[in-house]
Amino acid sequence: MADVVRTEGLTKYYLNFWGNKAVTLNDLSISISDGETFGFVGPNGAGKTTTIKLLLGLYRPSKGKAWIYDKPVGDVAVKNLIGYLPEGPYYYDFLTPEELLSFYGKLSGLHSAAIKRRSDELLEIVGLSGARKLQLRKFSKGMLQRVGLAQALISDPKLLILDEPTSGLDPLGRIEIRDLILRLKKEGKSILYCSHLLNEVEMVCDRVAVIHKGNLLRMGTMEELLSIEGELEMVVRGFNEELLSRIKEASVSISVLDSQEALVTVDSRVNADKVIDIVRGSSAVLVSMADRRRSLEDLFVSIVKGGKAS
Amino acid sequence: MKAAALAMTTFKEAIRKKVLLVLLVFAFIFIGSSLLFTYFSGGEEIRMVKDVGLTGLLIFGLLISTFLGMSLIPAEIEKRIIYTILSKPVRRLEVVVGKYLGAALAVLVMVLLMGLVFMGLIFFKEHTLSPVAMLAIILTFFELLVVLAMAVTFSTFASSTLSVVLTIFFYIMGSSSDSLQYLGGRSDSPLLKVAVKGFGYLIPNFEIFNIRSQVLHGDAVPGLYVLKAIIYGLLFSAALLIVAGMFFHEKEV
Numbered sequence: 001m002a003d004v005v006r007t008e009g010l011t012k013y014y015l016n017f018w019g020n021k022a023v024t025l026n027d028l029s030i031s032i033s034d035g036e037t038f039g040f041v042g043p044n045g046a047g048k049t050t051t052i053k054l055l056l057g058l059y060r061p062s063k064g065k066a067w068i069y070d071k072p073v074g075d076v077a078v079k080n081l082i083g084y085l086p087e088g089p090y091y092y093d094f095l096t097p098e099e100l101l102s103f104y105g106k107l108s109g110l111h112s113a114a115i116k117r118r119s120d121e122l123l124e125i126v127g128l129s130g131a132r133k134l135q136l137r138k139f140s141k142g143m144l145q146r147v148g149l150a151q152a153l154i155s156d157p158k159l160l161i162l163d164e165p166t167s168g169l170d171p172l173g174r175i176e177i178r179d180l181i182l183r184l185k186k187e188g189k190s191i192l193y194c195s196h197l198l199n200e201v202e203m204v205c206d207r208v209a210v211i212h213k214g215n216l217l218r219m220g221t222m223e224e225l226l227s228i229e230g231e232l233e234m235v236v237r238g239f240n241e242e243l244l245s246r247i248k249e250a251s252v253s254i255s256v257l258d259s260q261e262a263l264v265t266v267d268s269r270v271n272a273d274k275v276i277d278i279v280r281g282s283s284a285v286l287v288s289m290a291d292r293r294r295s296l297e298d299l300f301v302s303i304v305k306g307g308k309a310s
Numbered sequence: 311m312k313a314a315a316l317a318m319t320t321f322k323e324a325i326r327k328k329v330l331l332v333l334l335v336f337a338f339i340f341i342g343s344s345l346l347f348t349y350f351s352g353g354e355e356i357r358m359v360k361d362v363g364l365t366g367l368l369i370f371g372l373l374i375s376t377f378l379g380m381s382l383i384p385a386e387i388e389k390r391i392i393y394t395i396l397s398k399p400v401r402r403l404e405v406v407v408g409k410y411l412g413a414a415l416a417v418l419v420m421v422l423l424m425g426l427v428f429m430g431l432i433f434f435k436e437h438t439l440s441p442v443a444m445l446a447i448i449l450t451f452f453e454l455l456v457v458l459a460m461a462v463t464f465s466t467f468a469s470s471t472l473s474v475v476l477t478i479f480f481y482i483m484g485s486s487s488d489s490l491q492y493l494g495g496r497s498d499s500p501l502l503k504v505a506v507k508g509f510g511y512l513i514p515n516f517e518i519f520n521i522r523s524q525v526l527h528g529d530a531v532p533g534l535y536v537l538k539a540i541i542y543g544l545l546f547s548a549a550l551l552i553v554a555g556m557f558f559h560e561k562e563v
Contacts, residue, residue, distance in 0.1 A: 056397050059562045076399045084397035090389045092319055106315035107398035151394060161397075185522055 002070075004159050004190040005032040005055065005110065008062035012050050012214075023241045025062065032207075034158075037181075039190040039205030039281040041198060047214040048194040049087065052163055055192075056084060080108060082236065083152035087164040087194075091197050093137035097128050097147050100136065101154055110153035111174060115154070122150040126180065142173030149180060160184060160191045166200055178204060202226075202296040210303050217303045223291075227297055230290035234264045238284040250274035265292060312400050312482035313408035320412025324385035325419065326379055333377075335425050343430065356435050362523055363428040364371065366495050367421065367450055373483065374420050375454045378413040379461025380473040387563050391473035410551055411505060412464055414455055421451045426542060445536055446525045452543035453519035460514070466557035480513055487515040514546045 010028040015023045022225040040048050053059040057064055071078040078178025091100055098119055107117035113283065123129045126146040136144065152160060159282045163182065166174040174197075183202055186190060195201050201208060203283040204221065209219040218225065233250070236243075239262050244254055246266055249270040255263045266272045272289065319559060324561065344362035383406070386392040423445040432440050461479055466475035483490070487510060494506025520537045524531050 007374070046482060053393075056393070058393065058396060061314050077329065079397060079399040082397060085395060086390060086391075086393045090391055091394070092323060092391065097538075103315050103319055104394070107312050107395060109312065109399060155398075196439060197456055256562075 002034050003067075004034050004036070005030070005038075005066070005068055005192060005199075006070075007031075007051075007055075007064065007066040009215070010051070010054060010061055010066050011057060011063035012047075013062045021105060023214050026112075028211075028216055028218065029064075030209055030216070032159075032190060036187050036191055036206045036207060037185050037193055039201040039207060040192060040194040040211065040212035041201050041296070043196055043304065045213075046196075046211045048211060049163060050160055050214075051191070051211075052194060054086075054162065056082070058276055059218040078242040080155050081134040081158045082161060083155070083157035083159070084161045085148045085152045085163060085165055087214055087217060089148045089170065091144070091147070091151070094135055096133050096135055097123060097150065098132045098146060100112060101150060104151040104154045105238060110155060111225045118154055118156070119150075122153055125153075125183075126150045127176070135138060138172075142169050142176065145169060146172070146180070149177070153184075157189060160189050161194075162191060163194045165193070165195070166197060167195070174200070198300055208296070212304050218299075223297075226293045226296060228294060231266055232269075232289060233268050233292045234266065234272065235261055235287040236264055236275075236279055236284050236288045237261050237287050240284075243278065243282050243284055246278050247275050251276070261287065311409060313404050315414065316395075316400075316405060316408025317411035320382070320409045321415045322412075322415055324416035329377065330374060330416070332422065333374055334420060335369055337366055337420075340366035341424060341427050341431065355492060356432070358526050360440070361430050361519055361522070363431060364443075364450070364525060366426050367428060367447065368453075370424065370463055371417070371421055371450055371454045372457055374411075375417055376461050376474055376477050379458045379467045380470050380477065382409045382413055382462050382465065383558065384465050384470060392563050402548055402559045403512075403552070405545055405557040406462065406466075406551055406555045406558055410459065410547075410554075413462075413493065416507070417454050417458060418451060421447065421454065435479060438548060440525070440528075442525045442528065442531055445531050446521050449519040449536065449539055452540050453516055454546045456514045456543050456550070457518070459547040463550045463554040463557070466554045466561060474482075481516065484514045484516040485520075486517075487513065488517045499515065518542055 008029050010025060011128060012025040013021070013023040013158050028047075028051060030038075039053065042048050051057065052063055055068065055073050066073045068075075069081055076299065081123055092103075095103065101119040101122065102115050110118065123132050126149055128143065128146055128150070131139070131143065136147065139147065148167070152162075162181065165176050167176065178200060181191065185204070193201060205222065207219070208225060210217045224268050235257070236247070237260050244262065248254060250266060252265045252267050254265075257263055264275055265276055275289070276286060320379050341363045344359045347358050347362065383392075386395070386409070392405075396402070425444075429439060429443065429448065432443055457477065461473055461477045464476045468476060488507055491510050494503055497503055497506070523529070
């Protein structure tokens with residue numbers, strides 16, 4: 001697949017009066033493929049927004065290069081392919097959603113008829129059709145975020161750059177925005193999803209990069225990052241005490257889920273085979289077997305606290 | 311079309327600024343106050359009305375232009391609206407020009423309103439409209455366009471306070487341009503002569519827009535002179551905007 005975003009050694013630092021460097025992004029090399037939802041996670045001040053600003057040409061890199069659709073970042077022509085939702089956005093609050101979309105549509109070079117058609121479509125998608133004549137000053141945070149998403153989508157961009165799209169929203173607002181993003185993902189949009197809300201990222205993204213203090217610490221698919229090497233989890237239904245005591249010898253741990261099912265964790269394929277054989281020789285049933293996964297949060301904490309790149 | 315969209319939004323935002331409305335009210339009071347002074351100045355009544363009116367128009371116009379110009383781009387950066395604007399396929403010069411045009415439209419509306427009050431007072435006193443006073447209002451507008459462009463330019467690299475200080479400083483220098491040139495010409499130092507001459511090219515000559523004495527004495531002003539002054543104002547503003555565009559292009563937001 002073609003690279004939608006590519007960075008090579010992207011670095012941003014500032015020199016203070018005494019010539020000391022304050023590095024906000026250090027040697028970042030990533031690529032995002034077409035149709036991929038790429039999570040960019042890190043604590044506040046990790047370098048996520050700096051990366052976005054570099055990709056949008058709002059900052060100039062101190063070192064390294066970045067391309068969007070094989071064109072150098074900052075190229076005006078490529079910006080029609082990008083939709084950007086900034087963190088905690090502010091818009092002209094005396095405008096209505098219709099006027100706001102018309103403004104951004106004109107900036108995107110769209111004609112009036114296209115703007116009208118696209119605005120109607122987007123207001124419907126983000127669920128603001130009923131509020132199209134309402135000034136933005138009367139909007140809630142969630143509504144502003146939805147109108148922000150609509151402005152990002154006005155030129156039907158192929159790449160969406162979303163900076164903390166759900167932060168500051170209540171649980172319902174968060175679900176609404178997440179569902180919208182999942183819908184856009186299904187439509188084939190490439191998405192760069194920056195957030196420190198890890199469960200959101202886990203639900204939405206295909207691949208993740210963990211960044212901390214400007215350094216890329218880990219990058220990979222969800223599967224690669226979250227599965228614990230060699231460990232498997234098996235759910236056994238219809239167990240009894242005797243069966244569990246036999247399984248115990250081959251397993252790392254057993255948790256009884258309810259009166260019917262138990263979760264067995266094993267540390268190798270060989271031990272998994274042993275458990276399978278034991279279950280087959282009994283009246284119990286093996287319901288499922290999968291690689292043991294940790295949550296992104298667990299991984300994130302271990303990486304950030306460890307602080308080592310890999 | 312992109313610059314026009316930016317201009318219209320900027321205009322709508324500008325005319326909603328409360329501080330501008332307050333300045334406008336003060337301008338009306340200032341211009342209207344000339345009616346009070348006339349009782350003390352006998353036959354000079356109408357000259358007083360014109361003098362105070364033109365002064366009010368210029369001072370409040372300067373305040374409005376400087377205030378609008380210095381905040382035009384920094385406010386967009388501070389409110390982070392600039393991020394979404396620059397994420398669209400818009401050149402930074404287009405942003406500068408679009409925002410400038412919107413502010414210029416707001417200044418035009420303010421000047422027209424102040425001018426209407428001013429002309430209304432003249433009509434009230436003279437029972438006739440003064441064409442020279444009208445030309446003075448038009449020239450004041452083009453003078454304010456240059457001031458606005460100066461404030462925008464300074465705001466692209468300096469803080470708000472410094473932008474205001476620089477705008478006022480260069481306005482005062484530009485308003486004394488002819489005198490400075492005269493003094494420079496009489497100097498014995500060739501270095502000073504060259505410096506003053508160079509200074510004359512770099513700083514807008516605001517005296518070109520000043521036809522106050524013609525208004526006060528009822529003298530005619532040639533149409534060609536007005537046209538030249540307007541073209542001068544437009545060219546200087548355009549040059550300043552190009553400089554502002556260059557600074558803004560280099561700015562990290």
